[in-house]
Amino acid sequence: MANSDFTSPPLTAPVVGLVGNPNSGKSSLFNLLTGLRQRIGNFPGVTVEKKSGTLTIDDLPPVELVDFPGAYSCYPTSLDERLVVQELTNPKGDLFPDAILYVADVTKLDKHLLLFTQLRDLDLPMILVLNMADLIDETGLQVDIPLLSEKLGVPVVTVSAREGRGVAELKQAIGDLLRDPQAFRPGEPFYEPGAPARDVLADLRQALPARNDYHALLLTHHASWLRHVPEKLRHRVQEARVKNGFHSLRAQVEETMERYDTFEPIVKKAVRHAGDKESLSDKLDGVLAHHLFGPVIFIALMLFLFQALFAWSGWPMDGIEWFFGQLGGGVRATLPEGWLADLLVDGIIAGLGGVLVFVPQIAILFLFITILEEVGYMARAAYLFDSIMQRFGLNGRSVVALISGHACAIPAIMSTRTIANWKERLLTILVTPLTSCSARIPVYVILISFAVPDGSFAGFGYQGLAFAGLYFLGILAAMASAWLFKFVLKTGERSFLMLELPDYRTPVWRNVGLTVWQKVKTFIVEAGQVILFISIVLWGLSSYGPPSQMAEAEVRAEQVITANNLSGDDADDVLAGEKLEASYAGHIGKFIEPVIRPLGYDWKIGIALFASFAAREVFVGTMATIYSVGSAGDDGLRVRDRMAEEVNPVTGQAVYNPATAWSLLVFYVFAMMCMSTLAVTKRETGGWKWPIIQFTFMTVLAYVSAMGVYQLLT
Amino acid sequence: MPFPRSTAASLFVAGMSGTIERFTNENLAGKLLDIGVRPGSRLRIVRKGPFGSCWYVKIDRHCVALRRRELACILIK
Numbered sequence: 011m012a013n014s015d016f017t018s019p020p021l022t023a024p025v026v027g028l029v030g031n032p033n034s035g036k037s038s039l040f041n042l043l044t045g046l047r048q049r050i051g052n053f054p055g056v057t058v059e060k061k062s063g064t065l066t067i068d069d070l071p072p073v074e075l076v077d078f079p080g081a082y083s084c085y086p087t088s089l090d091e092r093l094v095v096q097e098l099t100n101p102k103g104d105l106f107p108d109a110i111l112y113v114a115d116v117t118k119l120d121k122h123l124l125l126f127t128q129l130r131d132l133d134l135p136m137i138l139v140l141n142m143a144d145l146i147d148e149t150g151l152q153v154d155i156p157l158l159s160e161k162l163g164v165p166v167v168t169v170s171a172r173e174g175r176g177v178a179e180l181k182q183a184i185g186d187l188l189r190d191p192q193a194f195r196p197g198e199p200f201y202e203p204g205a206p207a208r209d210v211l212a213d214l215r216q217a218l219p220a221r222n223d224y225h226a227l228l229l230t231h232h233a234s235w236l237r238h239v240p241e242k243l244r245h246r247v248q249e250a251r252v253k254n255g256f257h258s259l260r261a262q263v264e265e266t267m268e269r270y271d272t273f274e275p276i277v278k279k280a281v282r283h284a285g286d287k288e289s290l291s292d293k294l295d296g297v298l299a300h301h302l303f304g305p306v307i308f309i310a311l312m313l314f315l316f317q318a319l320f321a322w323s324g325w326p327m328d329g330i331e332w333f334f335g336q337l338g339g340g341v342r343a344t345l346p347e348g349w350l351a352d353l354l355v356d357g358i359i360a361g362l363g364g365v366l367v368f369v370p371q372i373a374i375l376f377l378f379i380t381i382l383e384e385v386g387y388m389a390r391a392a393y394l395f396d397s398i399m400q401r402f403g404l405n406g407r408s409v410v411a412l413i414s415g416h417a418c419a420i421p422a423i424m425s426t427r428t429i430a431n432w433k434e435r436l437l438t439i440l441v442t443p444l445t446s447c448s449a450r451i452p453v454y455v456i457l458i459s460f461a462v463p464d465g466s467f468a469g470f471g472y473q474g475l476a477f478a479g480l481y482f483l484g485i486l487a488a489m490a491s492a493w494l495f496k497f498v499l500k501t502g503e504r505s506f507l508m509l510e511l512p513d514y515r516t517p518v519w520r521n522v523g524l525t526v527w528q529k530v531k532t533f534i535v536e537a538g539q540v541i542l543f544i545s546i547v548l549w550g551l552s553s554y555g556p557p558s559q560m561a562e563a564e565v566r567a568e569q570v571i572t573a574n575n576l577s578g579d580d581a582d583d584v585l586a587g588e589k590l591e592a593s594y595a596g597h598i599g600k601f602i603e604p605v606i607r608p609l610g611y612d613w614k615i616g617i618a619l620f621a622s623f624a625a626r627e628v629f630v631g632t633m634a635t636i637y638s639v640g641s642a643g644d645d646g647l648r649v650r651d652r653m654a655e656e657v658n659p660v661t662g663q664a665v666y667n668p669a670t671a672w673s674l675l676v677f678y679v680f681a682m683m684c685m686s687t688l689a690v691t692k693r694e695t696g697g698w699k700w701p702i703i704q705f706t707f708m709t710v711l712a713y714v715s716a717m718g719v720y721q722l723l724t
Numbered sequence: 725m726p727f728p729r730s731t732a733a734s735l736f737v738a739g740m741s742g743t744i745e746r747f748t749n750e751n752l753a754g755k756l757l758d759i760g761v762r763p764g765s766r767l768r769i770v771r772k773g774p775f776g777s778c779w780y781v782k783i784d785r786h787c788v789a790l791r792r793r794e795l796a797c798i799l800i801k
Contacts, residue, residue, distance in 0.1 A: 082758040083757075117785075124757075260750060266758070267757070267762065270762055291787075302774070389789075392789070396777070397774065400791075508788065
């Protein structure tokens with residue numbers, strides 16, 4: 011390898027990259043090394059989640075540990091993998107690591123060394139981390155570490171991320187490497203570019219900003235999409251490829267085969283398997299992946315999940331509700347009466363409480379999904395449903411997104427990056443928000459109590475059944491929309507499954523805990539901000555209006571009160587009601603009322619609907635705000651009770667009758683009411699086209715179905 | 725039961741096994757190689773997935789789910 015531009019990295023803020031195949035236990039190791047000192051951000055320019063954390067090693071400056079997405083090789087098929095190649099072929103990038111911890115599953119060394127040898131040939135200082143060392147004892151696997159280290163030319167450390175073993179040795183090795191990276195540079199490359207690439211490389215070698223031949227080869231392969239390759243160079247590469255008849259795929263296959271031939275003998279010599287007896291995983295899959303039992307078990311599991319969601323979240327929810335009740339009362343008692351107290355209690359505390367109450371359910375949902383992911387069940391679900399999904403234009407992997415969508419559409423949409431086919435990925439992104447995310451839970455809970463009577467049938471509560479029905483409706487709508495879009499979208503790209511089914515493992519609880527904590531934290535912070543903002547704006551809009559009209563409203567209220575001889579709370583209610591109608595929020599509500607009247611909504615619901623388009627979970631908070639404004643001072647009642655009291659002034663009937671409640675429920679199942687999801691769709695699809703289509707089709711679907719439901723029920 | 729002679733893996737039923745000879749599609753070959761499926765690997769069809777077109781396959785000691793079309797480009801000897 012002829013290269014001289016390698017300089018010792020400055021040790022001010024060393025970056026260490028954690029790289030490895032999917033399912034190598036990379037994230038477990040990351041969690042073990044960094045614990046709660048993790049930061050989550052995005053890789054520059056893309057929404058691939060970037061996890062990084064700080065590692066302290068003796069006297070060295072704090073090391074930034076970056077968890078790269080899992081990748082199989084330097085020939086990426088998914089966006090996640092592309093990112094790895096992009097950052098590791100860009101020595102000038104911020105994330106270019108000073109050292110790489112290459113994580114490999116010790117039982118799959120014969121596959122996991124492919125990417126290792128590629129990165130090694132890029133001249134990156136590396137440590138090979140053999141994960142799942144616990145299996146060495148358990149399964150009678152034998153590994154000759156010194157031999158591996160000698161043949162591969164890197165330090166080899168065994169760790170068990172599961173049991174937390176080997177961390178001290180690993181840190182020691184990282185420290186040694188960072189102090190003297192030159193001592194860890196490779197001798198012989200594993201692979202020298204062969205005949206198919208020789209001509210094109212000779213042509214391009216000088217033009218490319220490459221550290222060595224292999225780096226140049228990768229730039230030649232991937233110049234068309236690597237962000238750090240300038241446009242001019244891209245053309246130059248393309249010309250050279252055509253001129254020299256460089257066939258990228260053929261060269262890739264040739265390289266990969268040669269690499270396997272090089273490292274396979276090393277693995278054979280160093281690793282001894284105990285025998286090929288049927289493992290527990292195989293036996294489990296005999297049932298769980300069975301062509302009949304598999305889908306049945308999957309559905310039973312999902313039913314159990316949603317049952318547990320409501321059974322287990324009762325008392326923490328009561329606790330949170332009680333807490334906010336106390337908090338509101340306390341603030342009301344401490345502060346002097348006036349706009350500040352109103353804003354705090356009716357706007358902010360009511361709005362936040364309305365959403366935080368659902369944190370237990372969201373946590374439980376994420377807990378289940380994380381456990382399913384951790385034990386390896388999600389891959390089975392993808393396998394079981396691939397055939398069905400294909401018929402709807404989706405991929406087996408879409409199942410993961412559609413399940414996660416029940417917690418939150420945002421991580422679900424991001425999880426589609428593992429789908430290599432653009433059409434399948436796009437369809438999944440478009441329809442995932444139709445699955446009932448956790449933000450709909452608060453809306454459902456309140457509205458179902460109006461739509462469905464208490465009572466039970468054969469041990470199942472009516473309201474619980476209605477709940478399940480709404481979830482089912484969401485899934486049904488998602489599949490039906492995918493099926494329709496399938497005919498509209500055209501692509502020549504081939505679709506793949508090729509899905510690894512990793513062995514089942516008991517979950518590492520540290521990982522589960524950390525993931526759930528991070529997701530819940532994100533929900534609280536992000537939803538909290540939106541809700542705080544909307545609560546304040548809404549409170550302002552509903553407390554103030556055009557001065558002349560507000561004055562008129564007061565006069566009118568005065569007349570009604572004297573005419574009917576009202577006093578006390580009743581008089582307050584009338585006054586507040588008139589004022590709300592005259593306020594800016596009232597104007598907005600009245601403005602959209604003609605549009606939503608066929609759906610059975612009045613202008614107050616219109617206000618909530620309007621606010622919900624920012625984020626649907628504000629519905630409850632908005633209701634709290636609207637109805638607290640409607641009766642200031644009397645805060646003993648909860649939102650639900652207030653809504654129940656609401657009477658249509660014309661008909662004298664309850665506003666929240668079953669027809670309106672069902673219509674609203676259907677509207678909330680289908681409508682695209684989440685700015686954050688639209689933003690993610692925009693980022694993931696690279697433009698405004700798809701988020702606009704998504705918003706339009708979902709909202710039209712919501713409007714038409716809600717109208718149908720209301721007209722049918724009245 | 726061994727495969728009779730060099731044949732596409734998609735033609736066989738659960739329980740059959742053999743050694744991969746080569747791939748007939750370059751595009752798929754690149755992807756298969758990446759996940760560790762390569763000539764010389766031992767392939768066994770474990771079971772057929774529900775609803776048709778998907779198979780549970782064991783390659784050496786690792787389990788992989790492949791579609792019928794993907795199996796069709798793997799030649800077994």
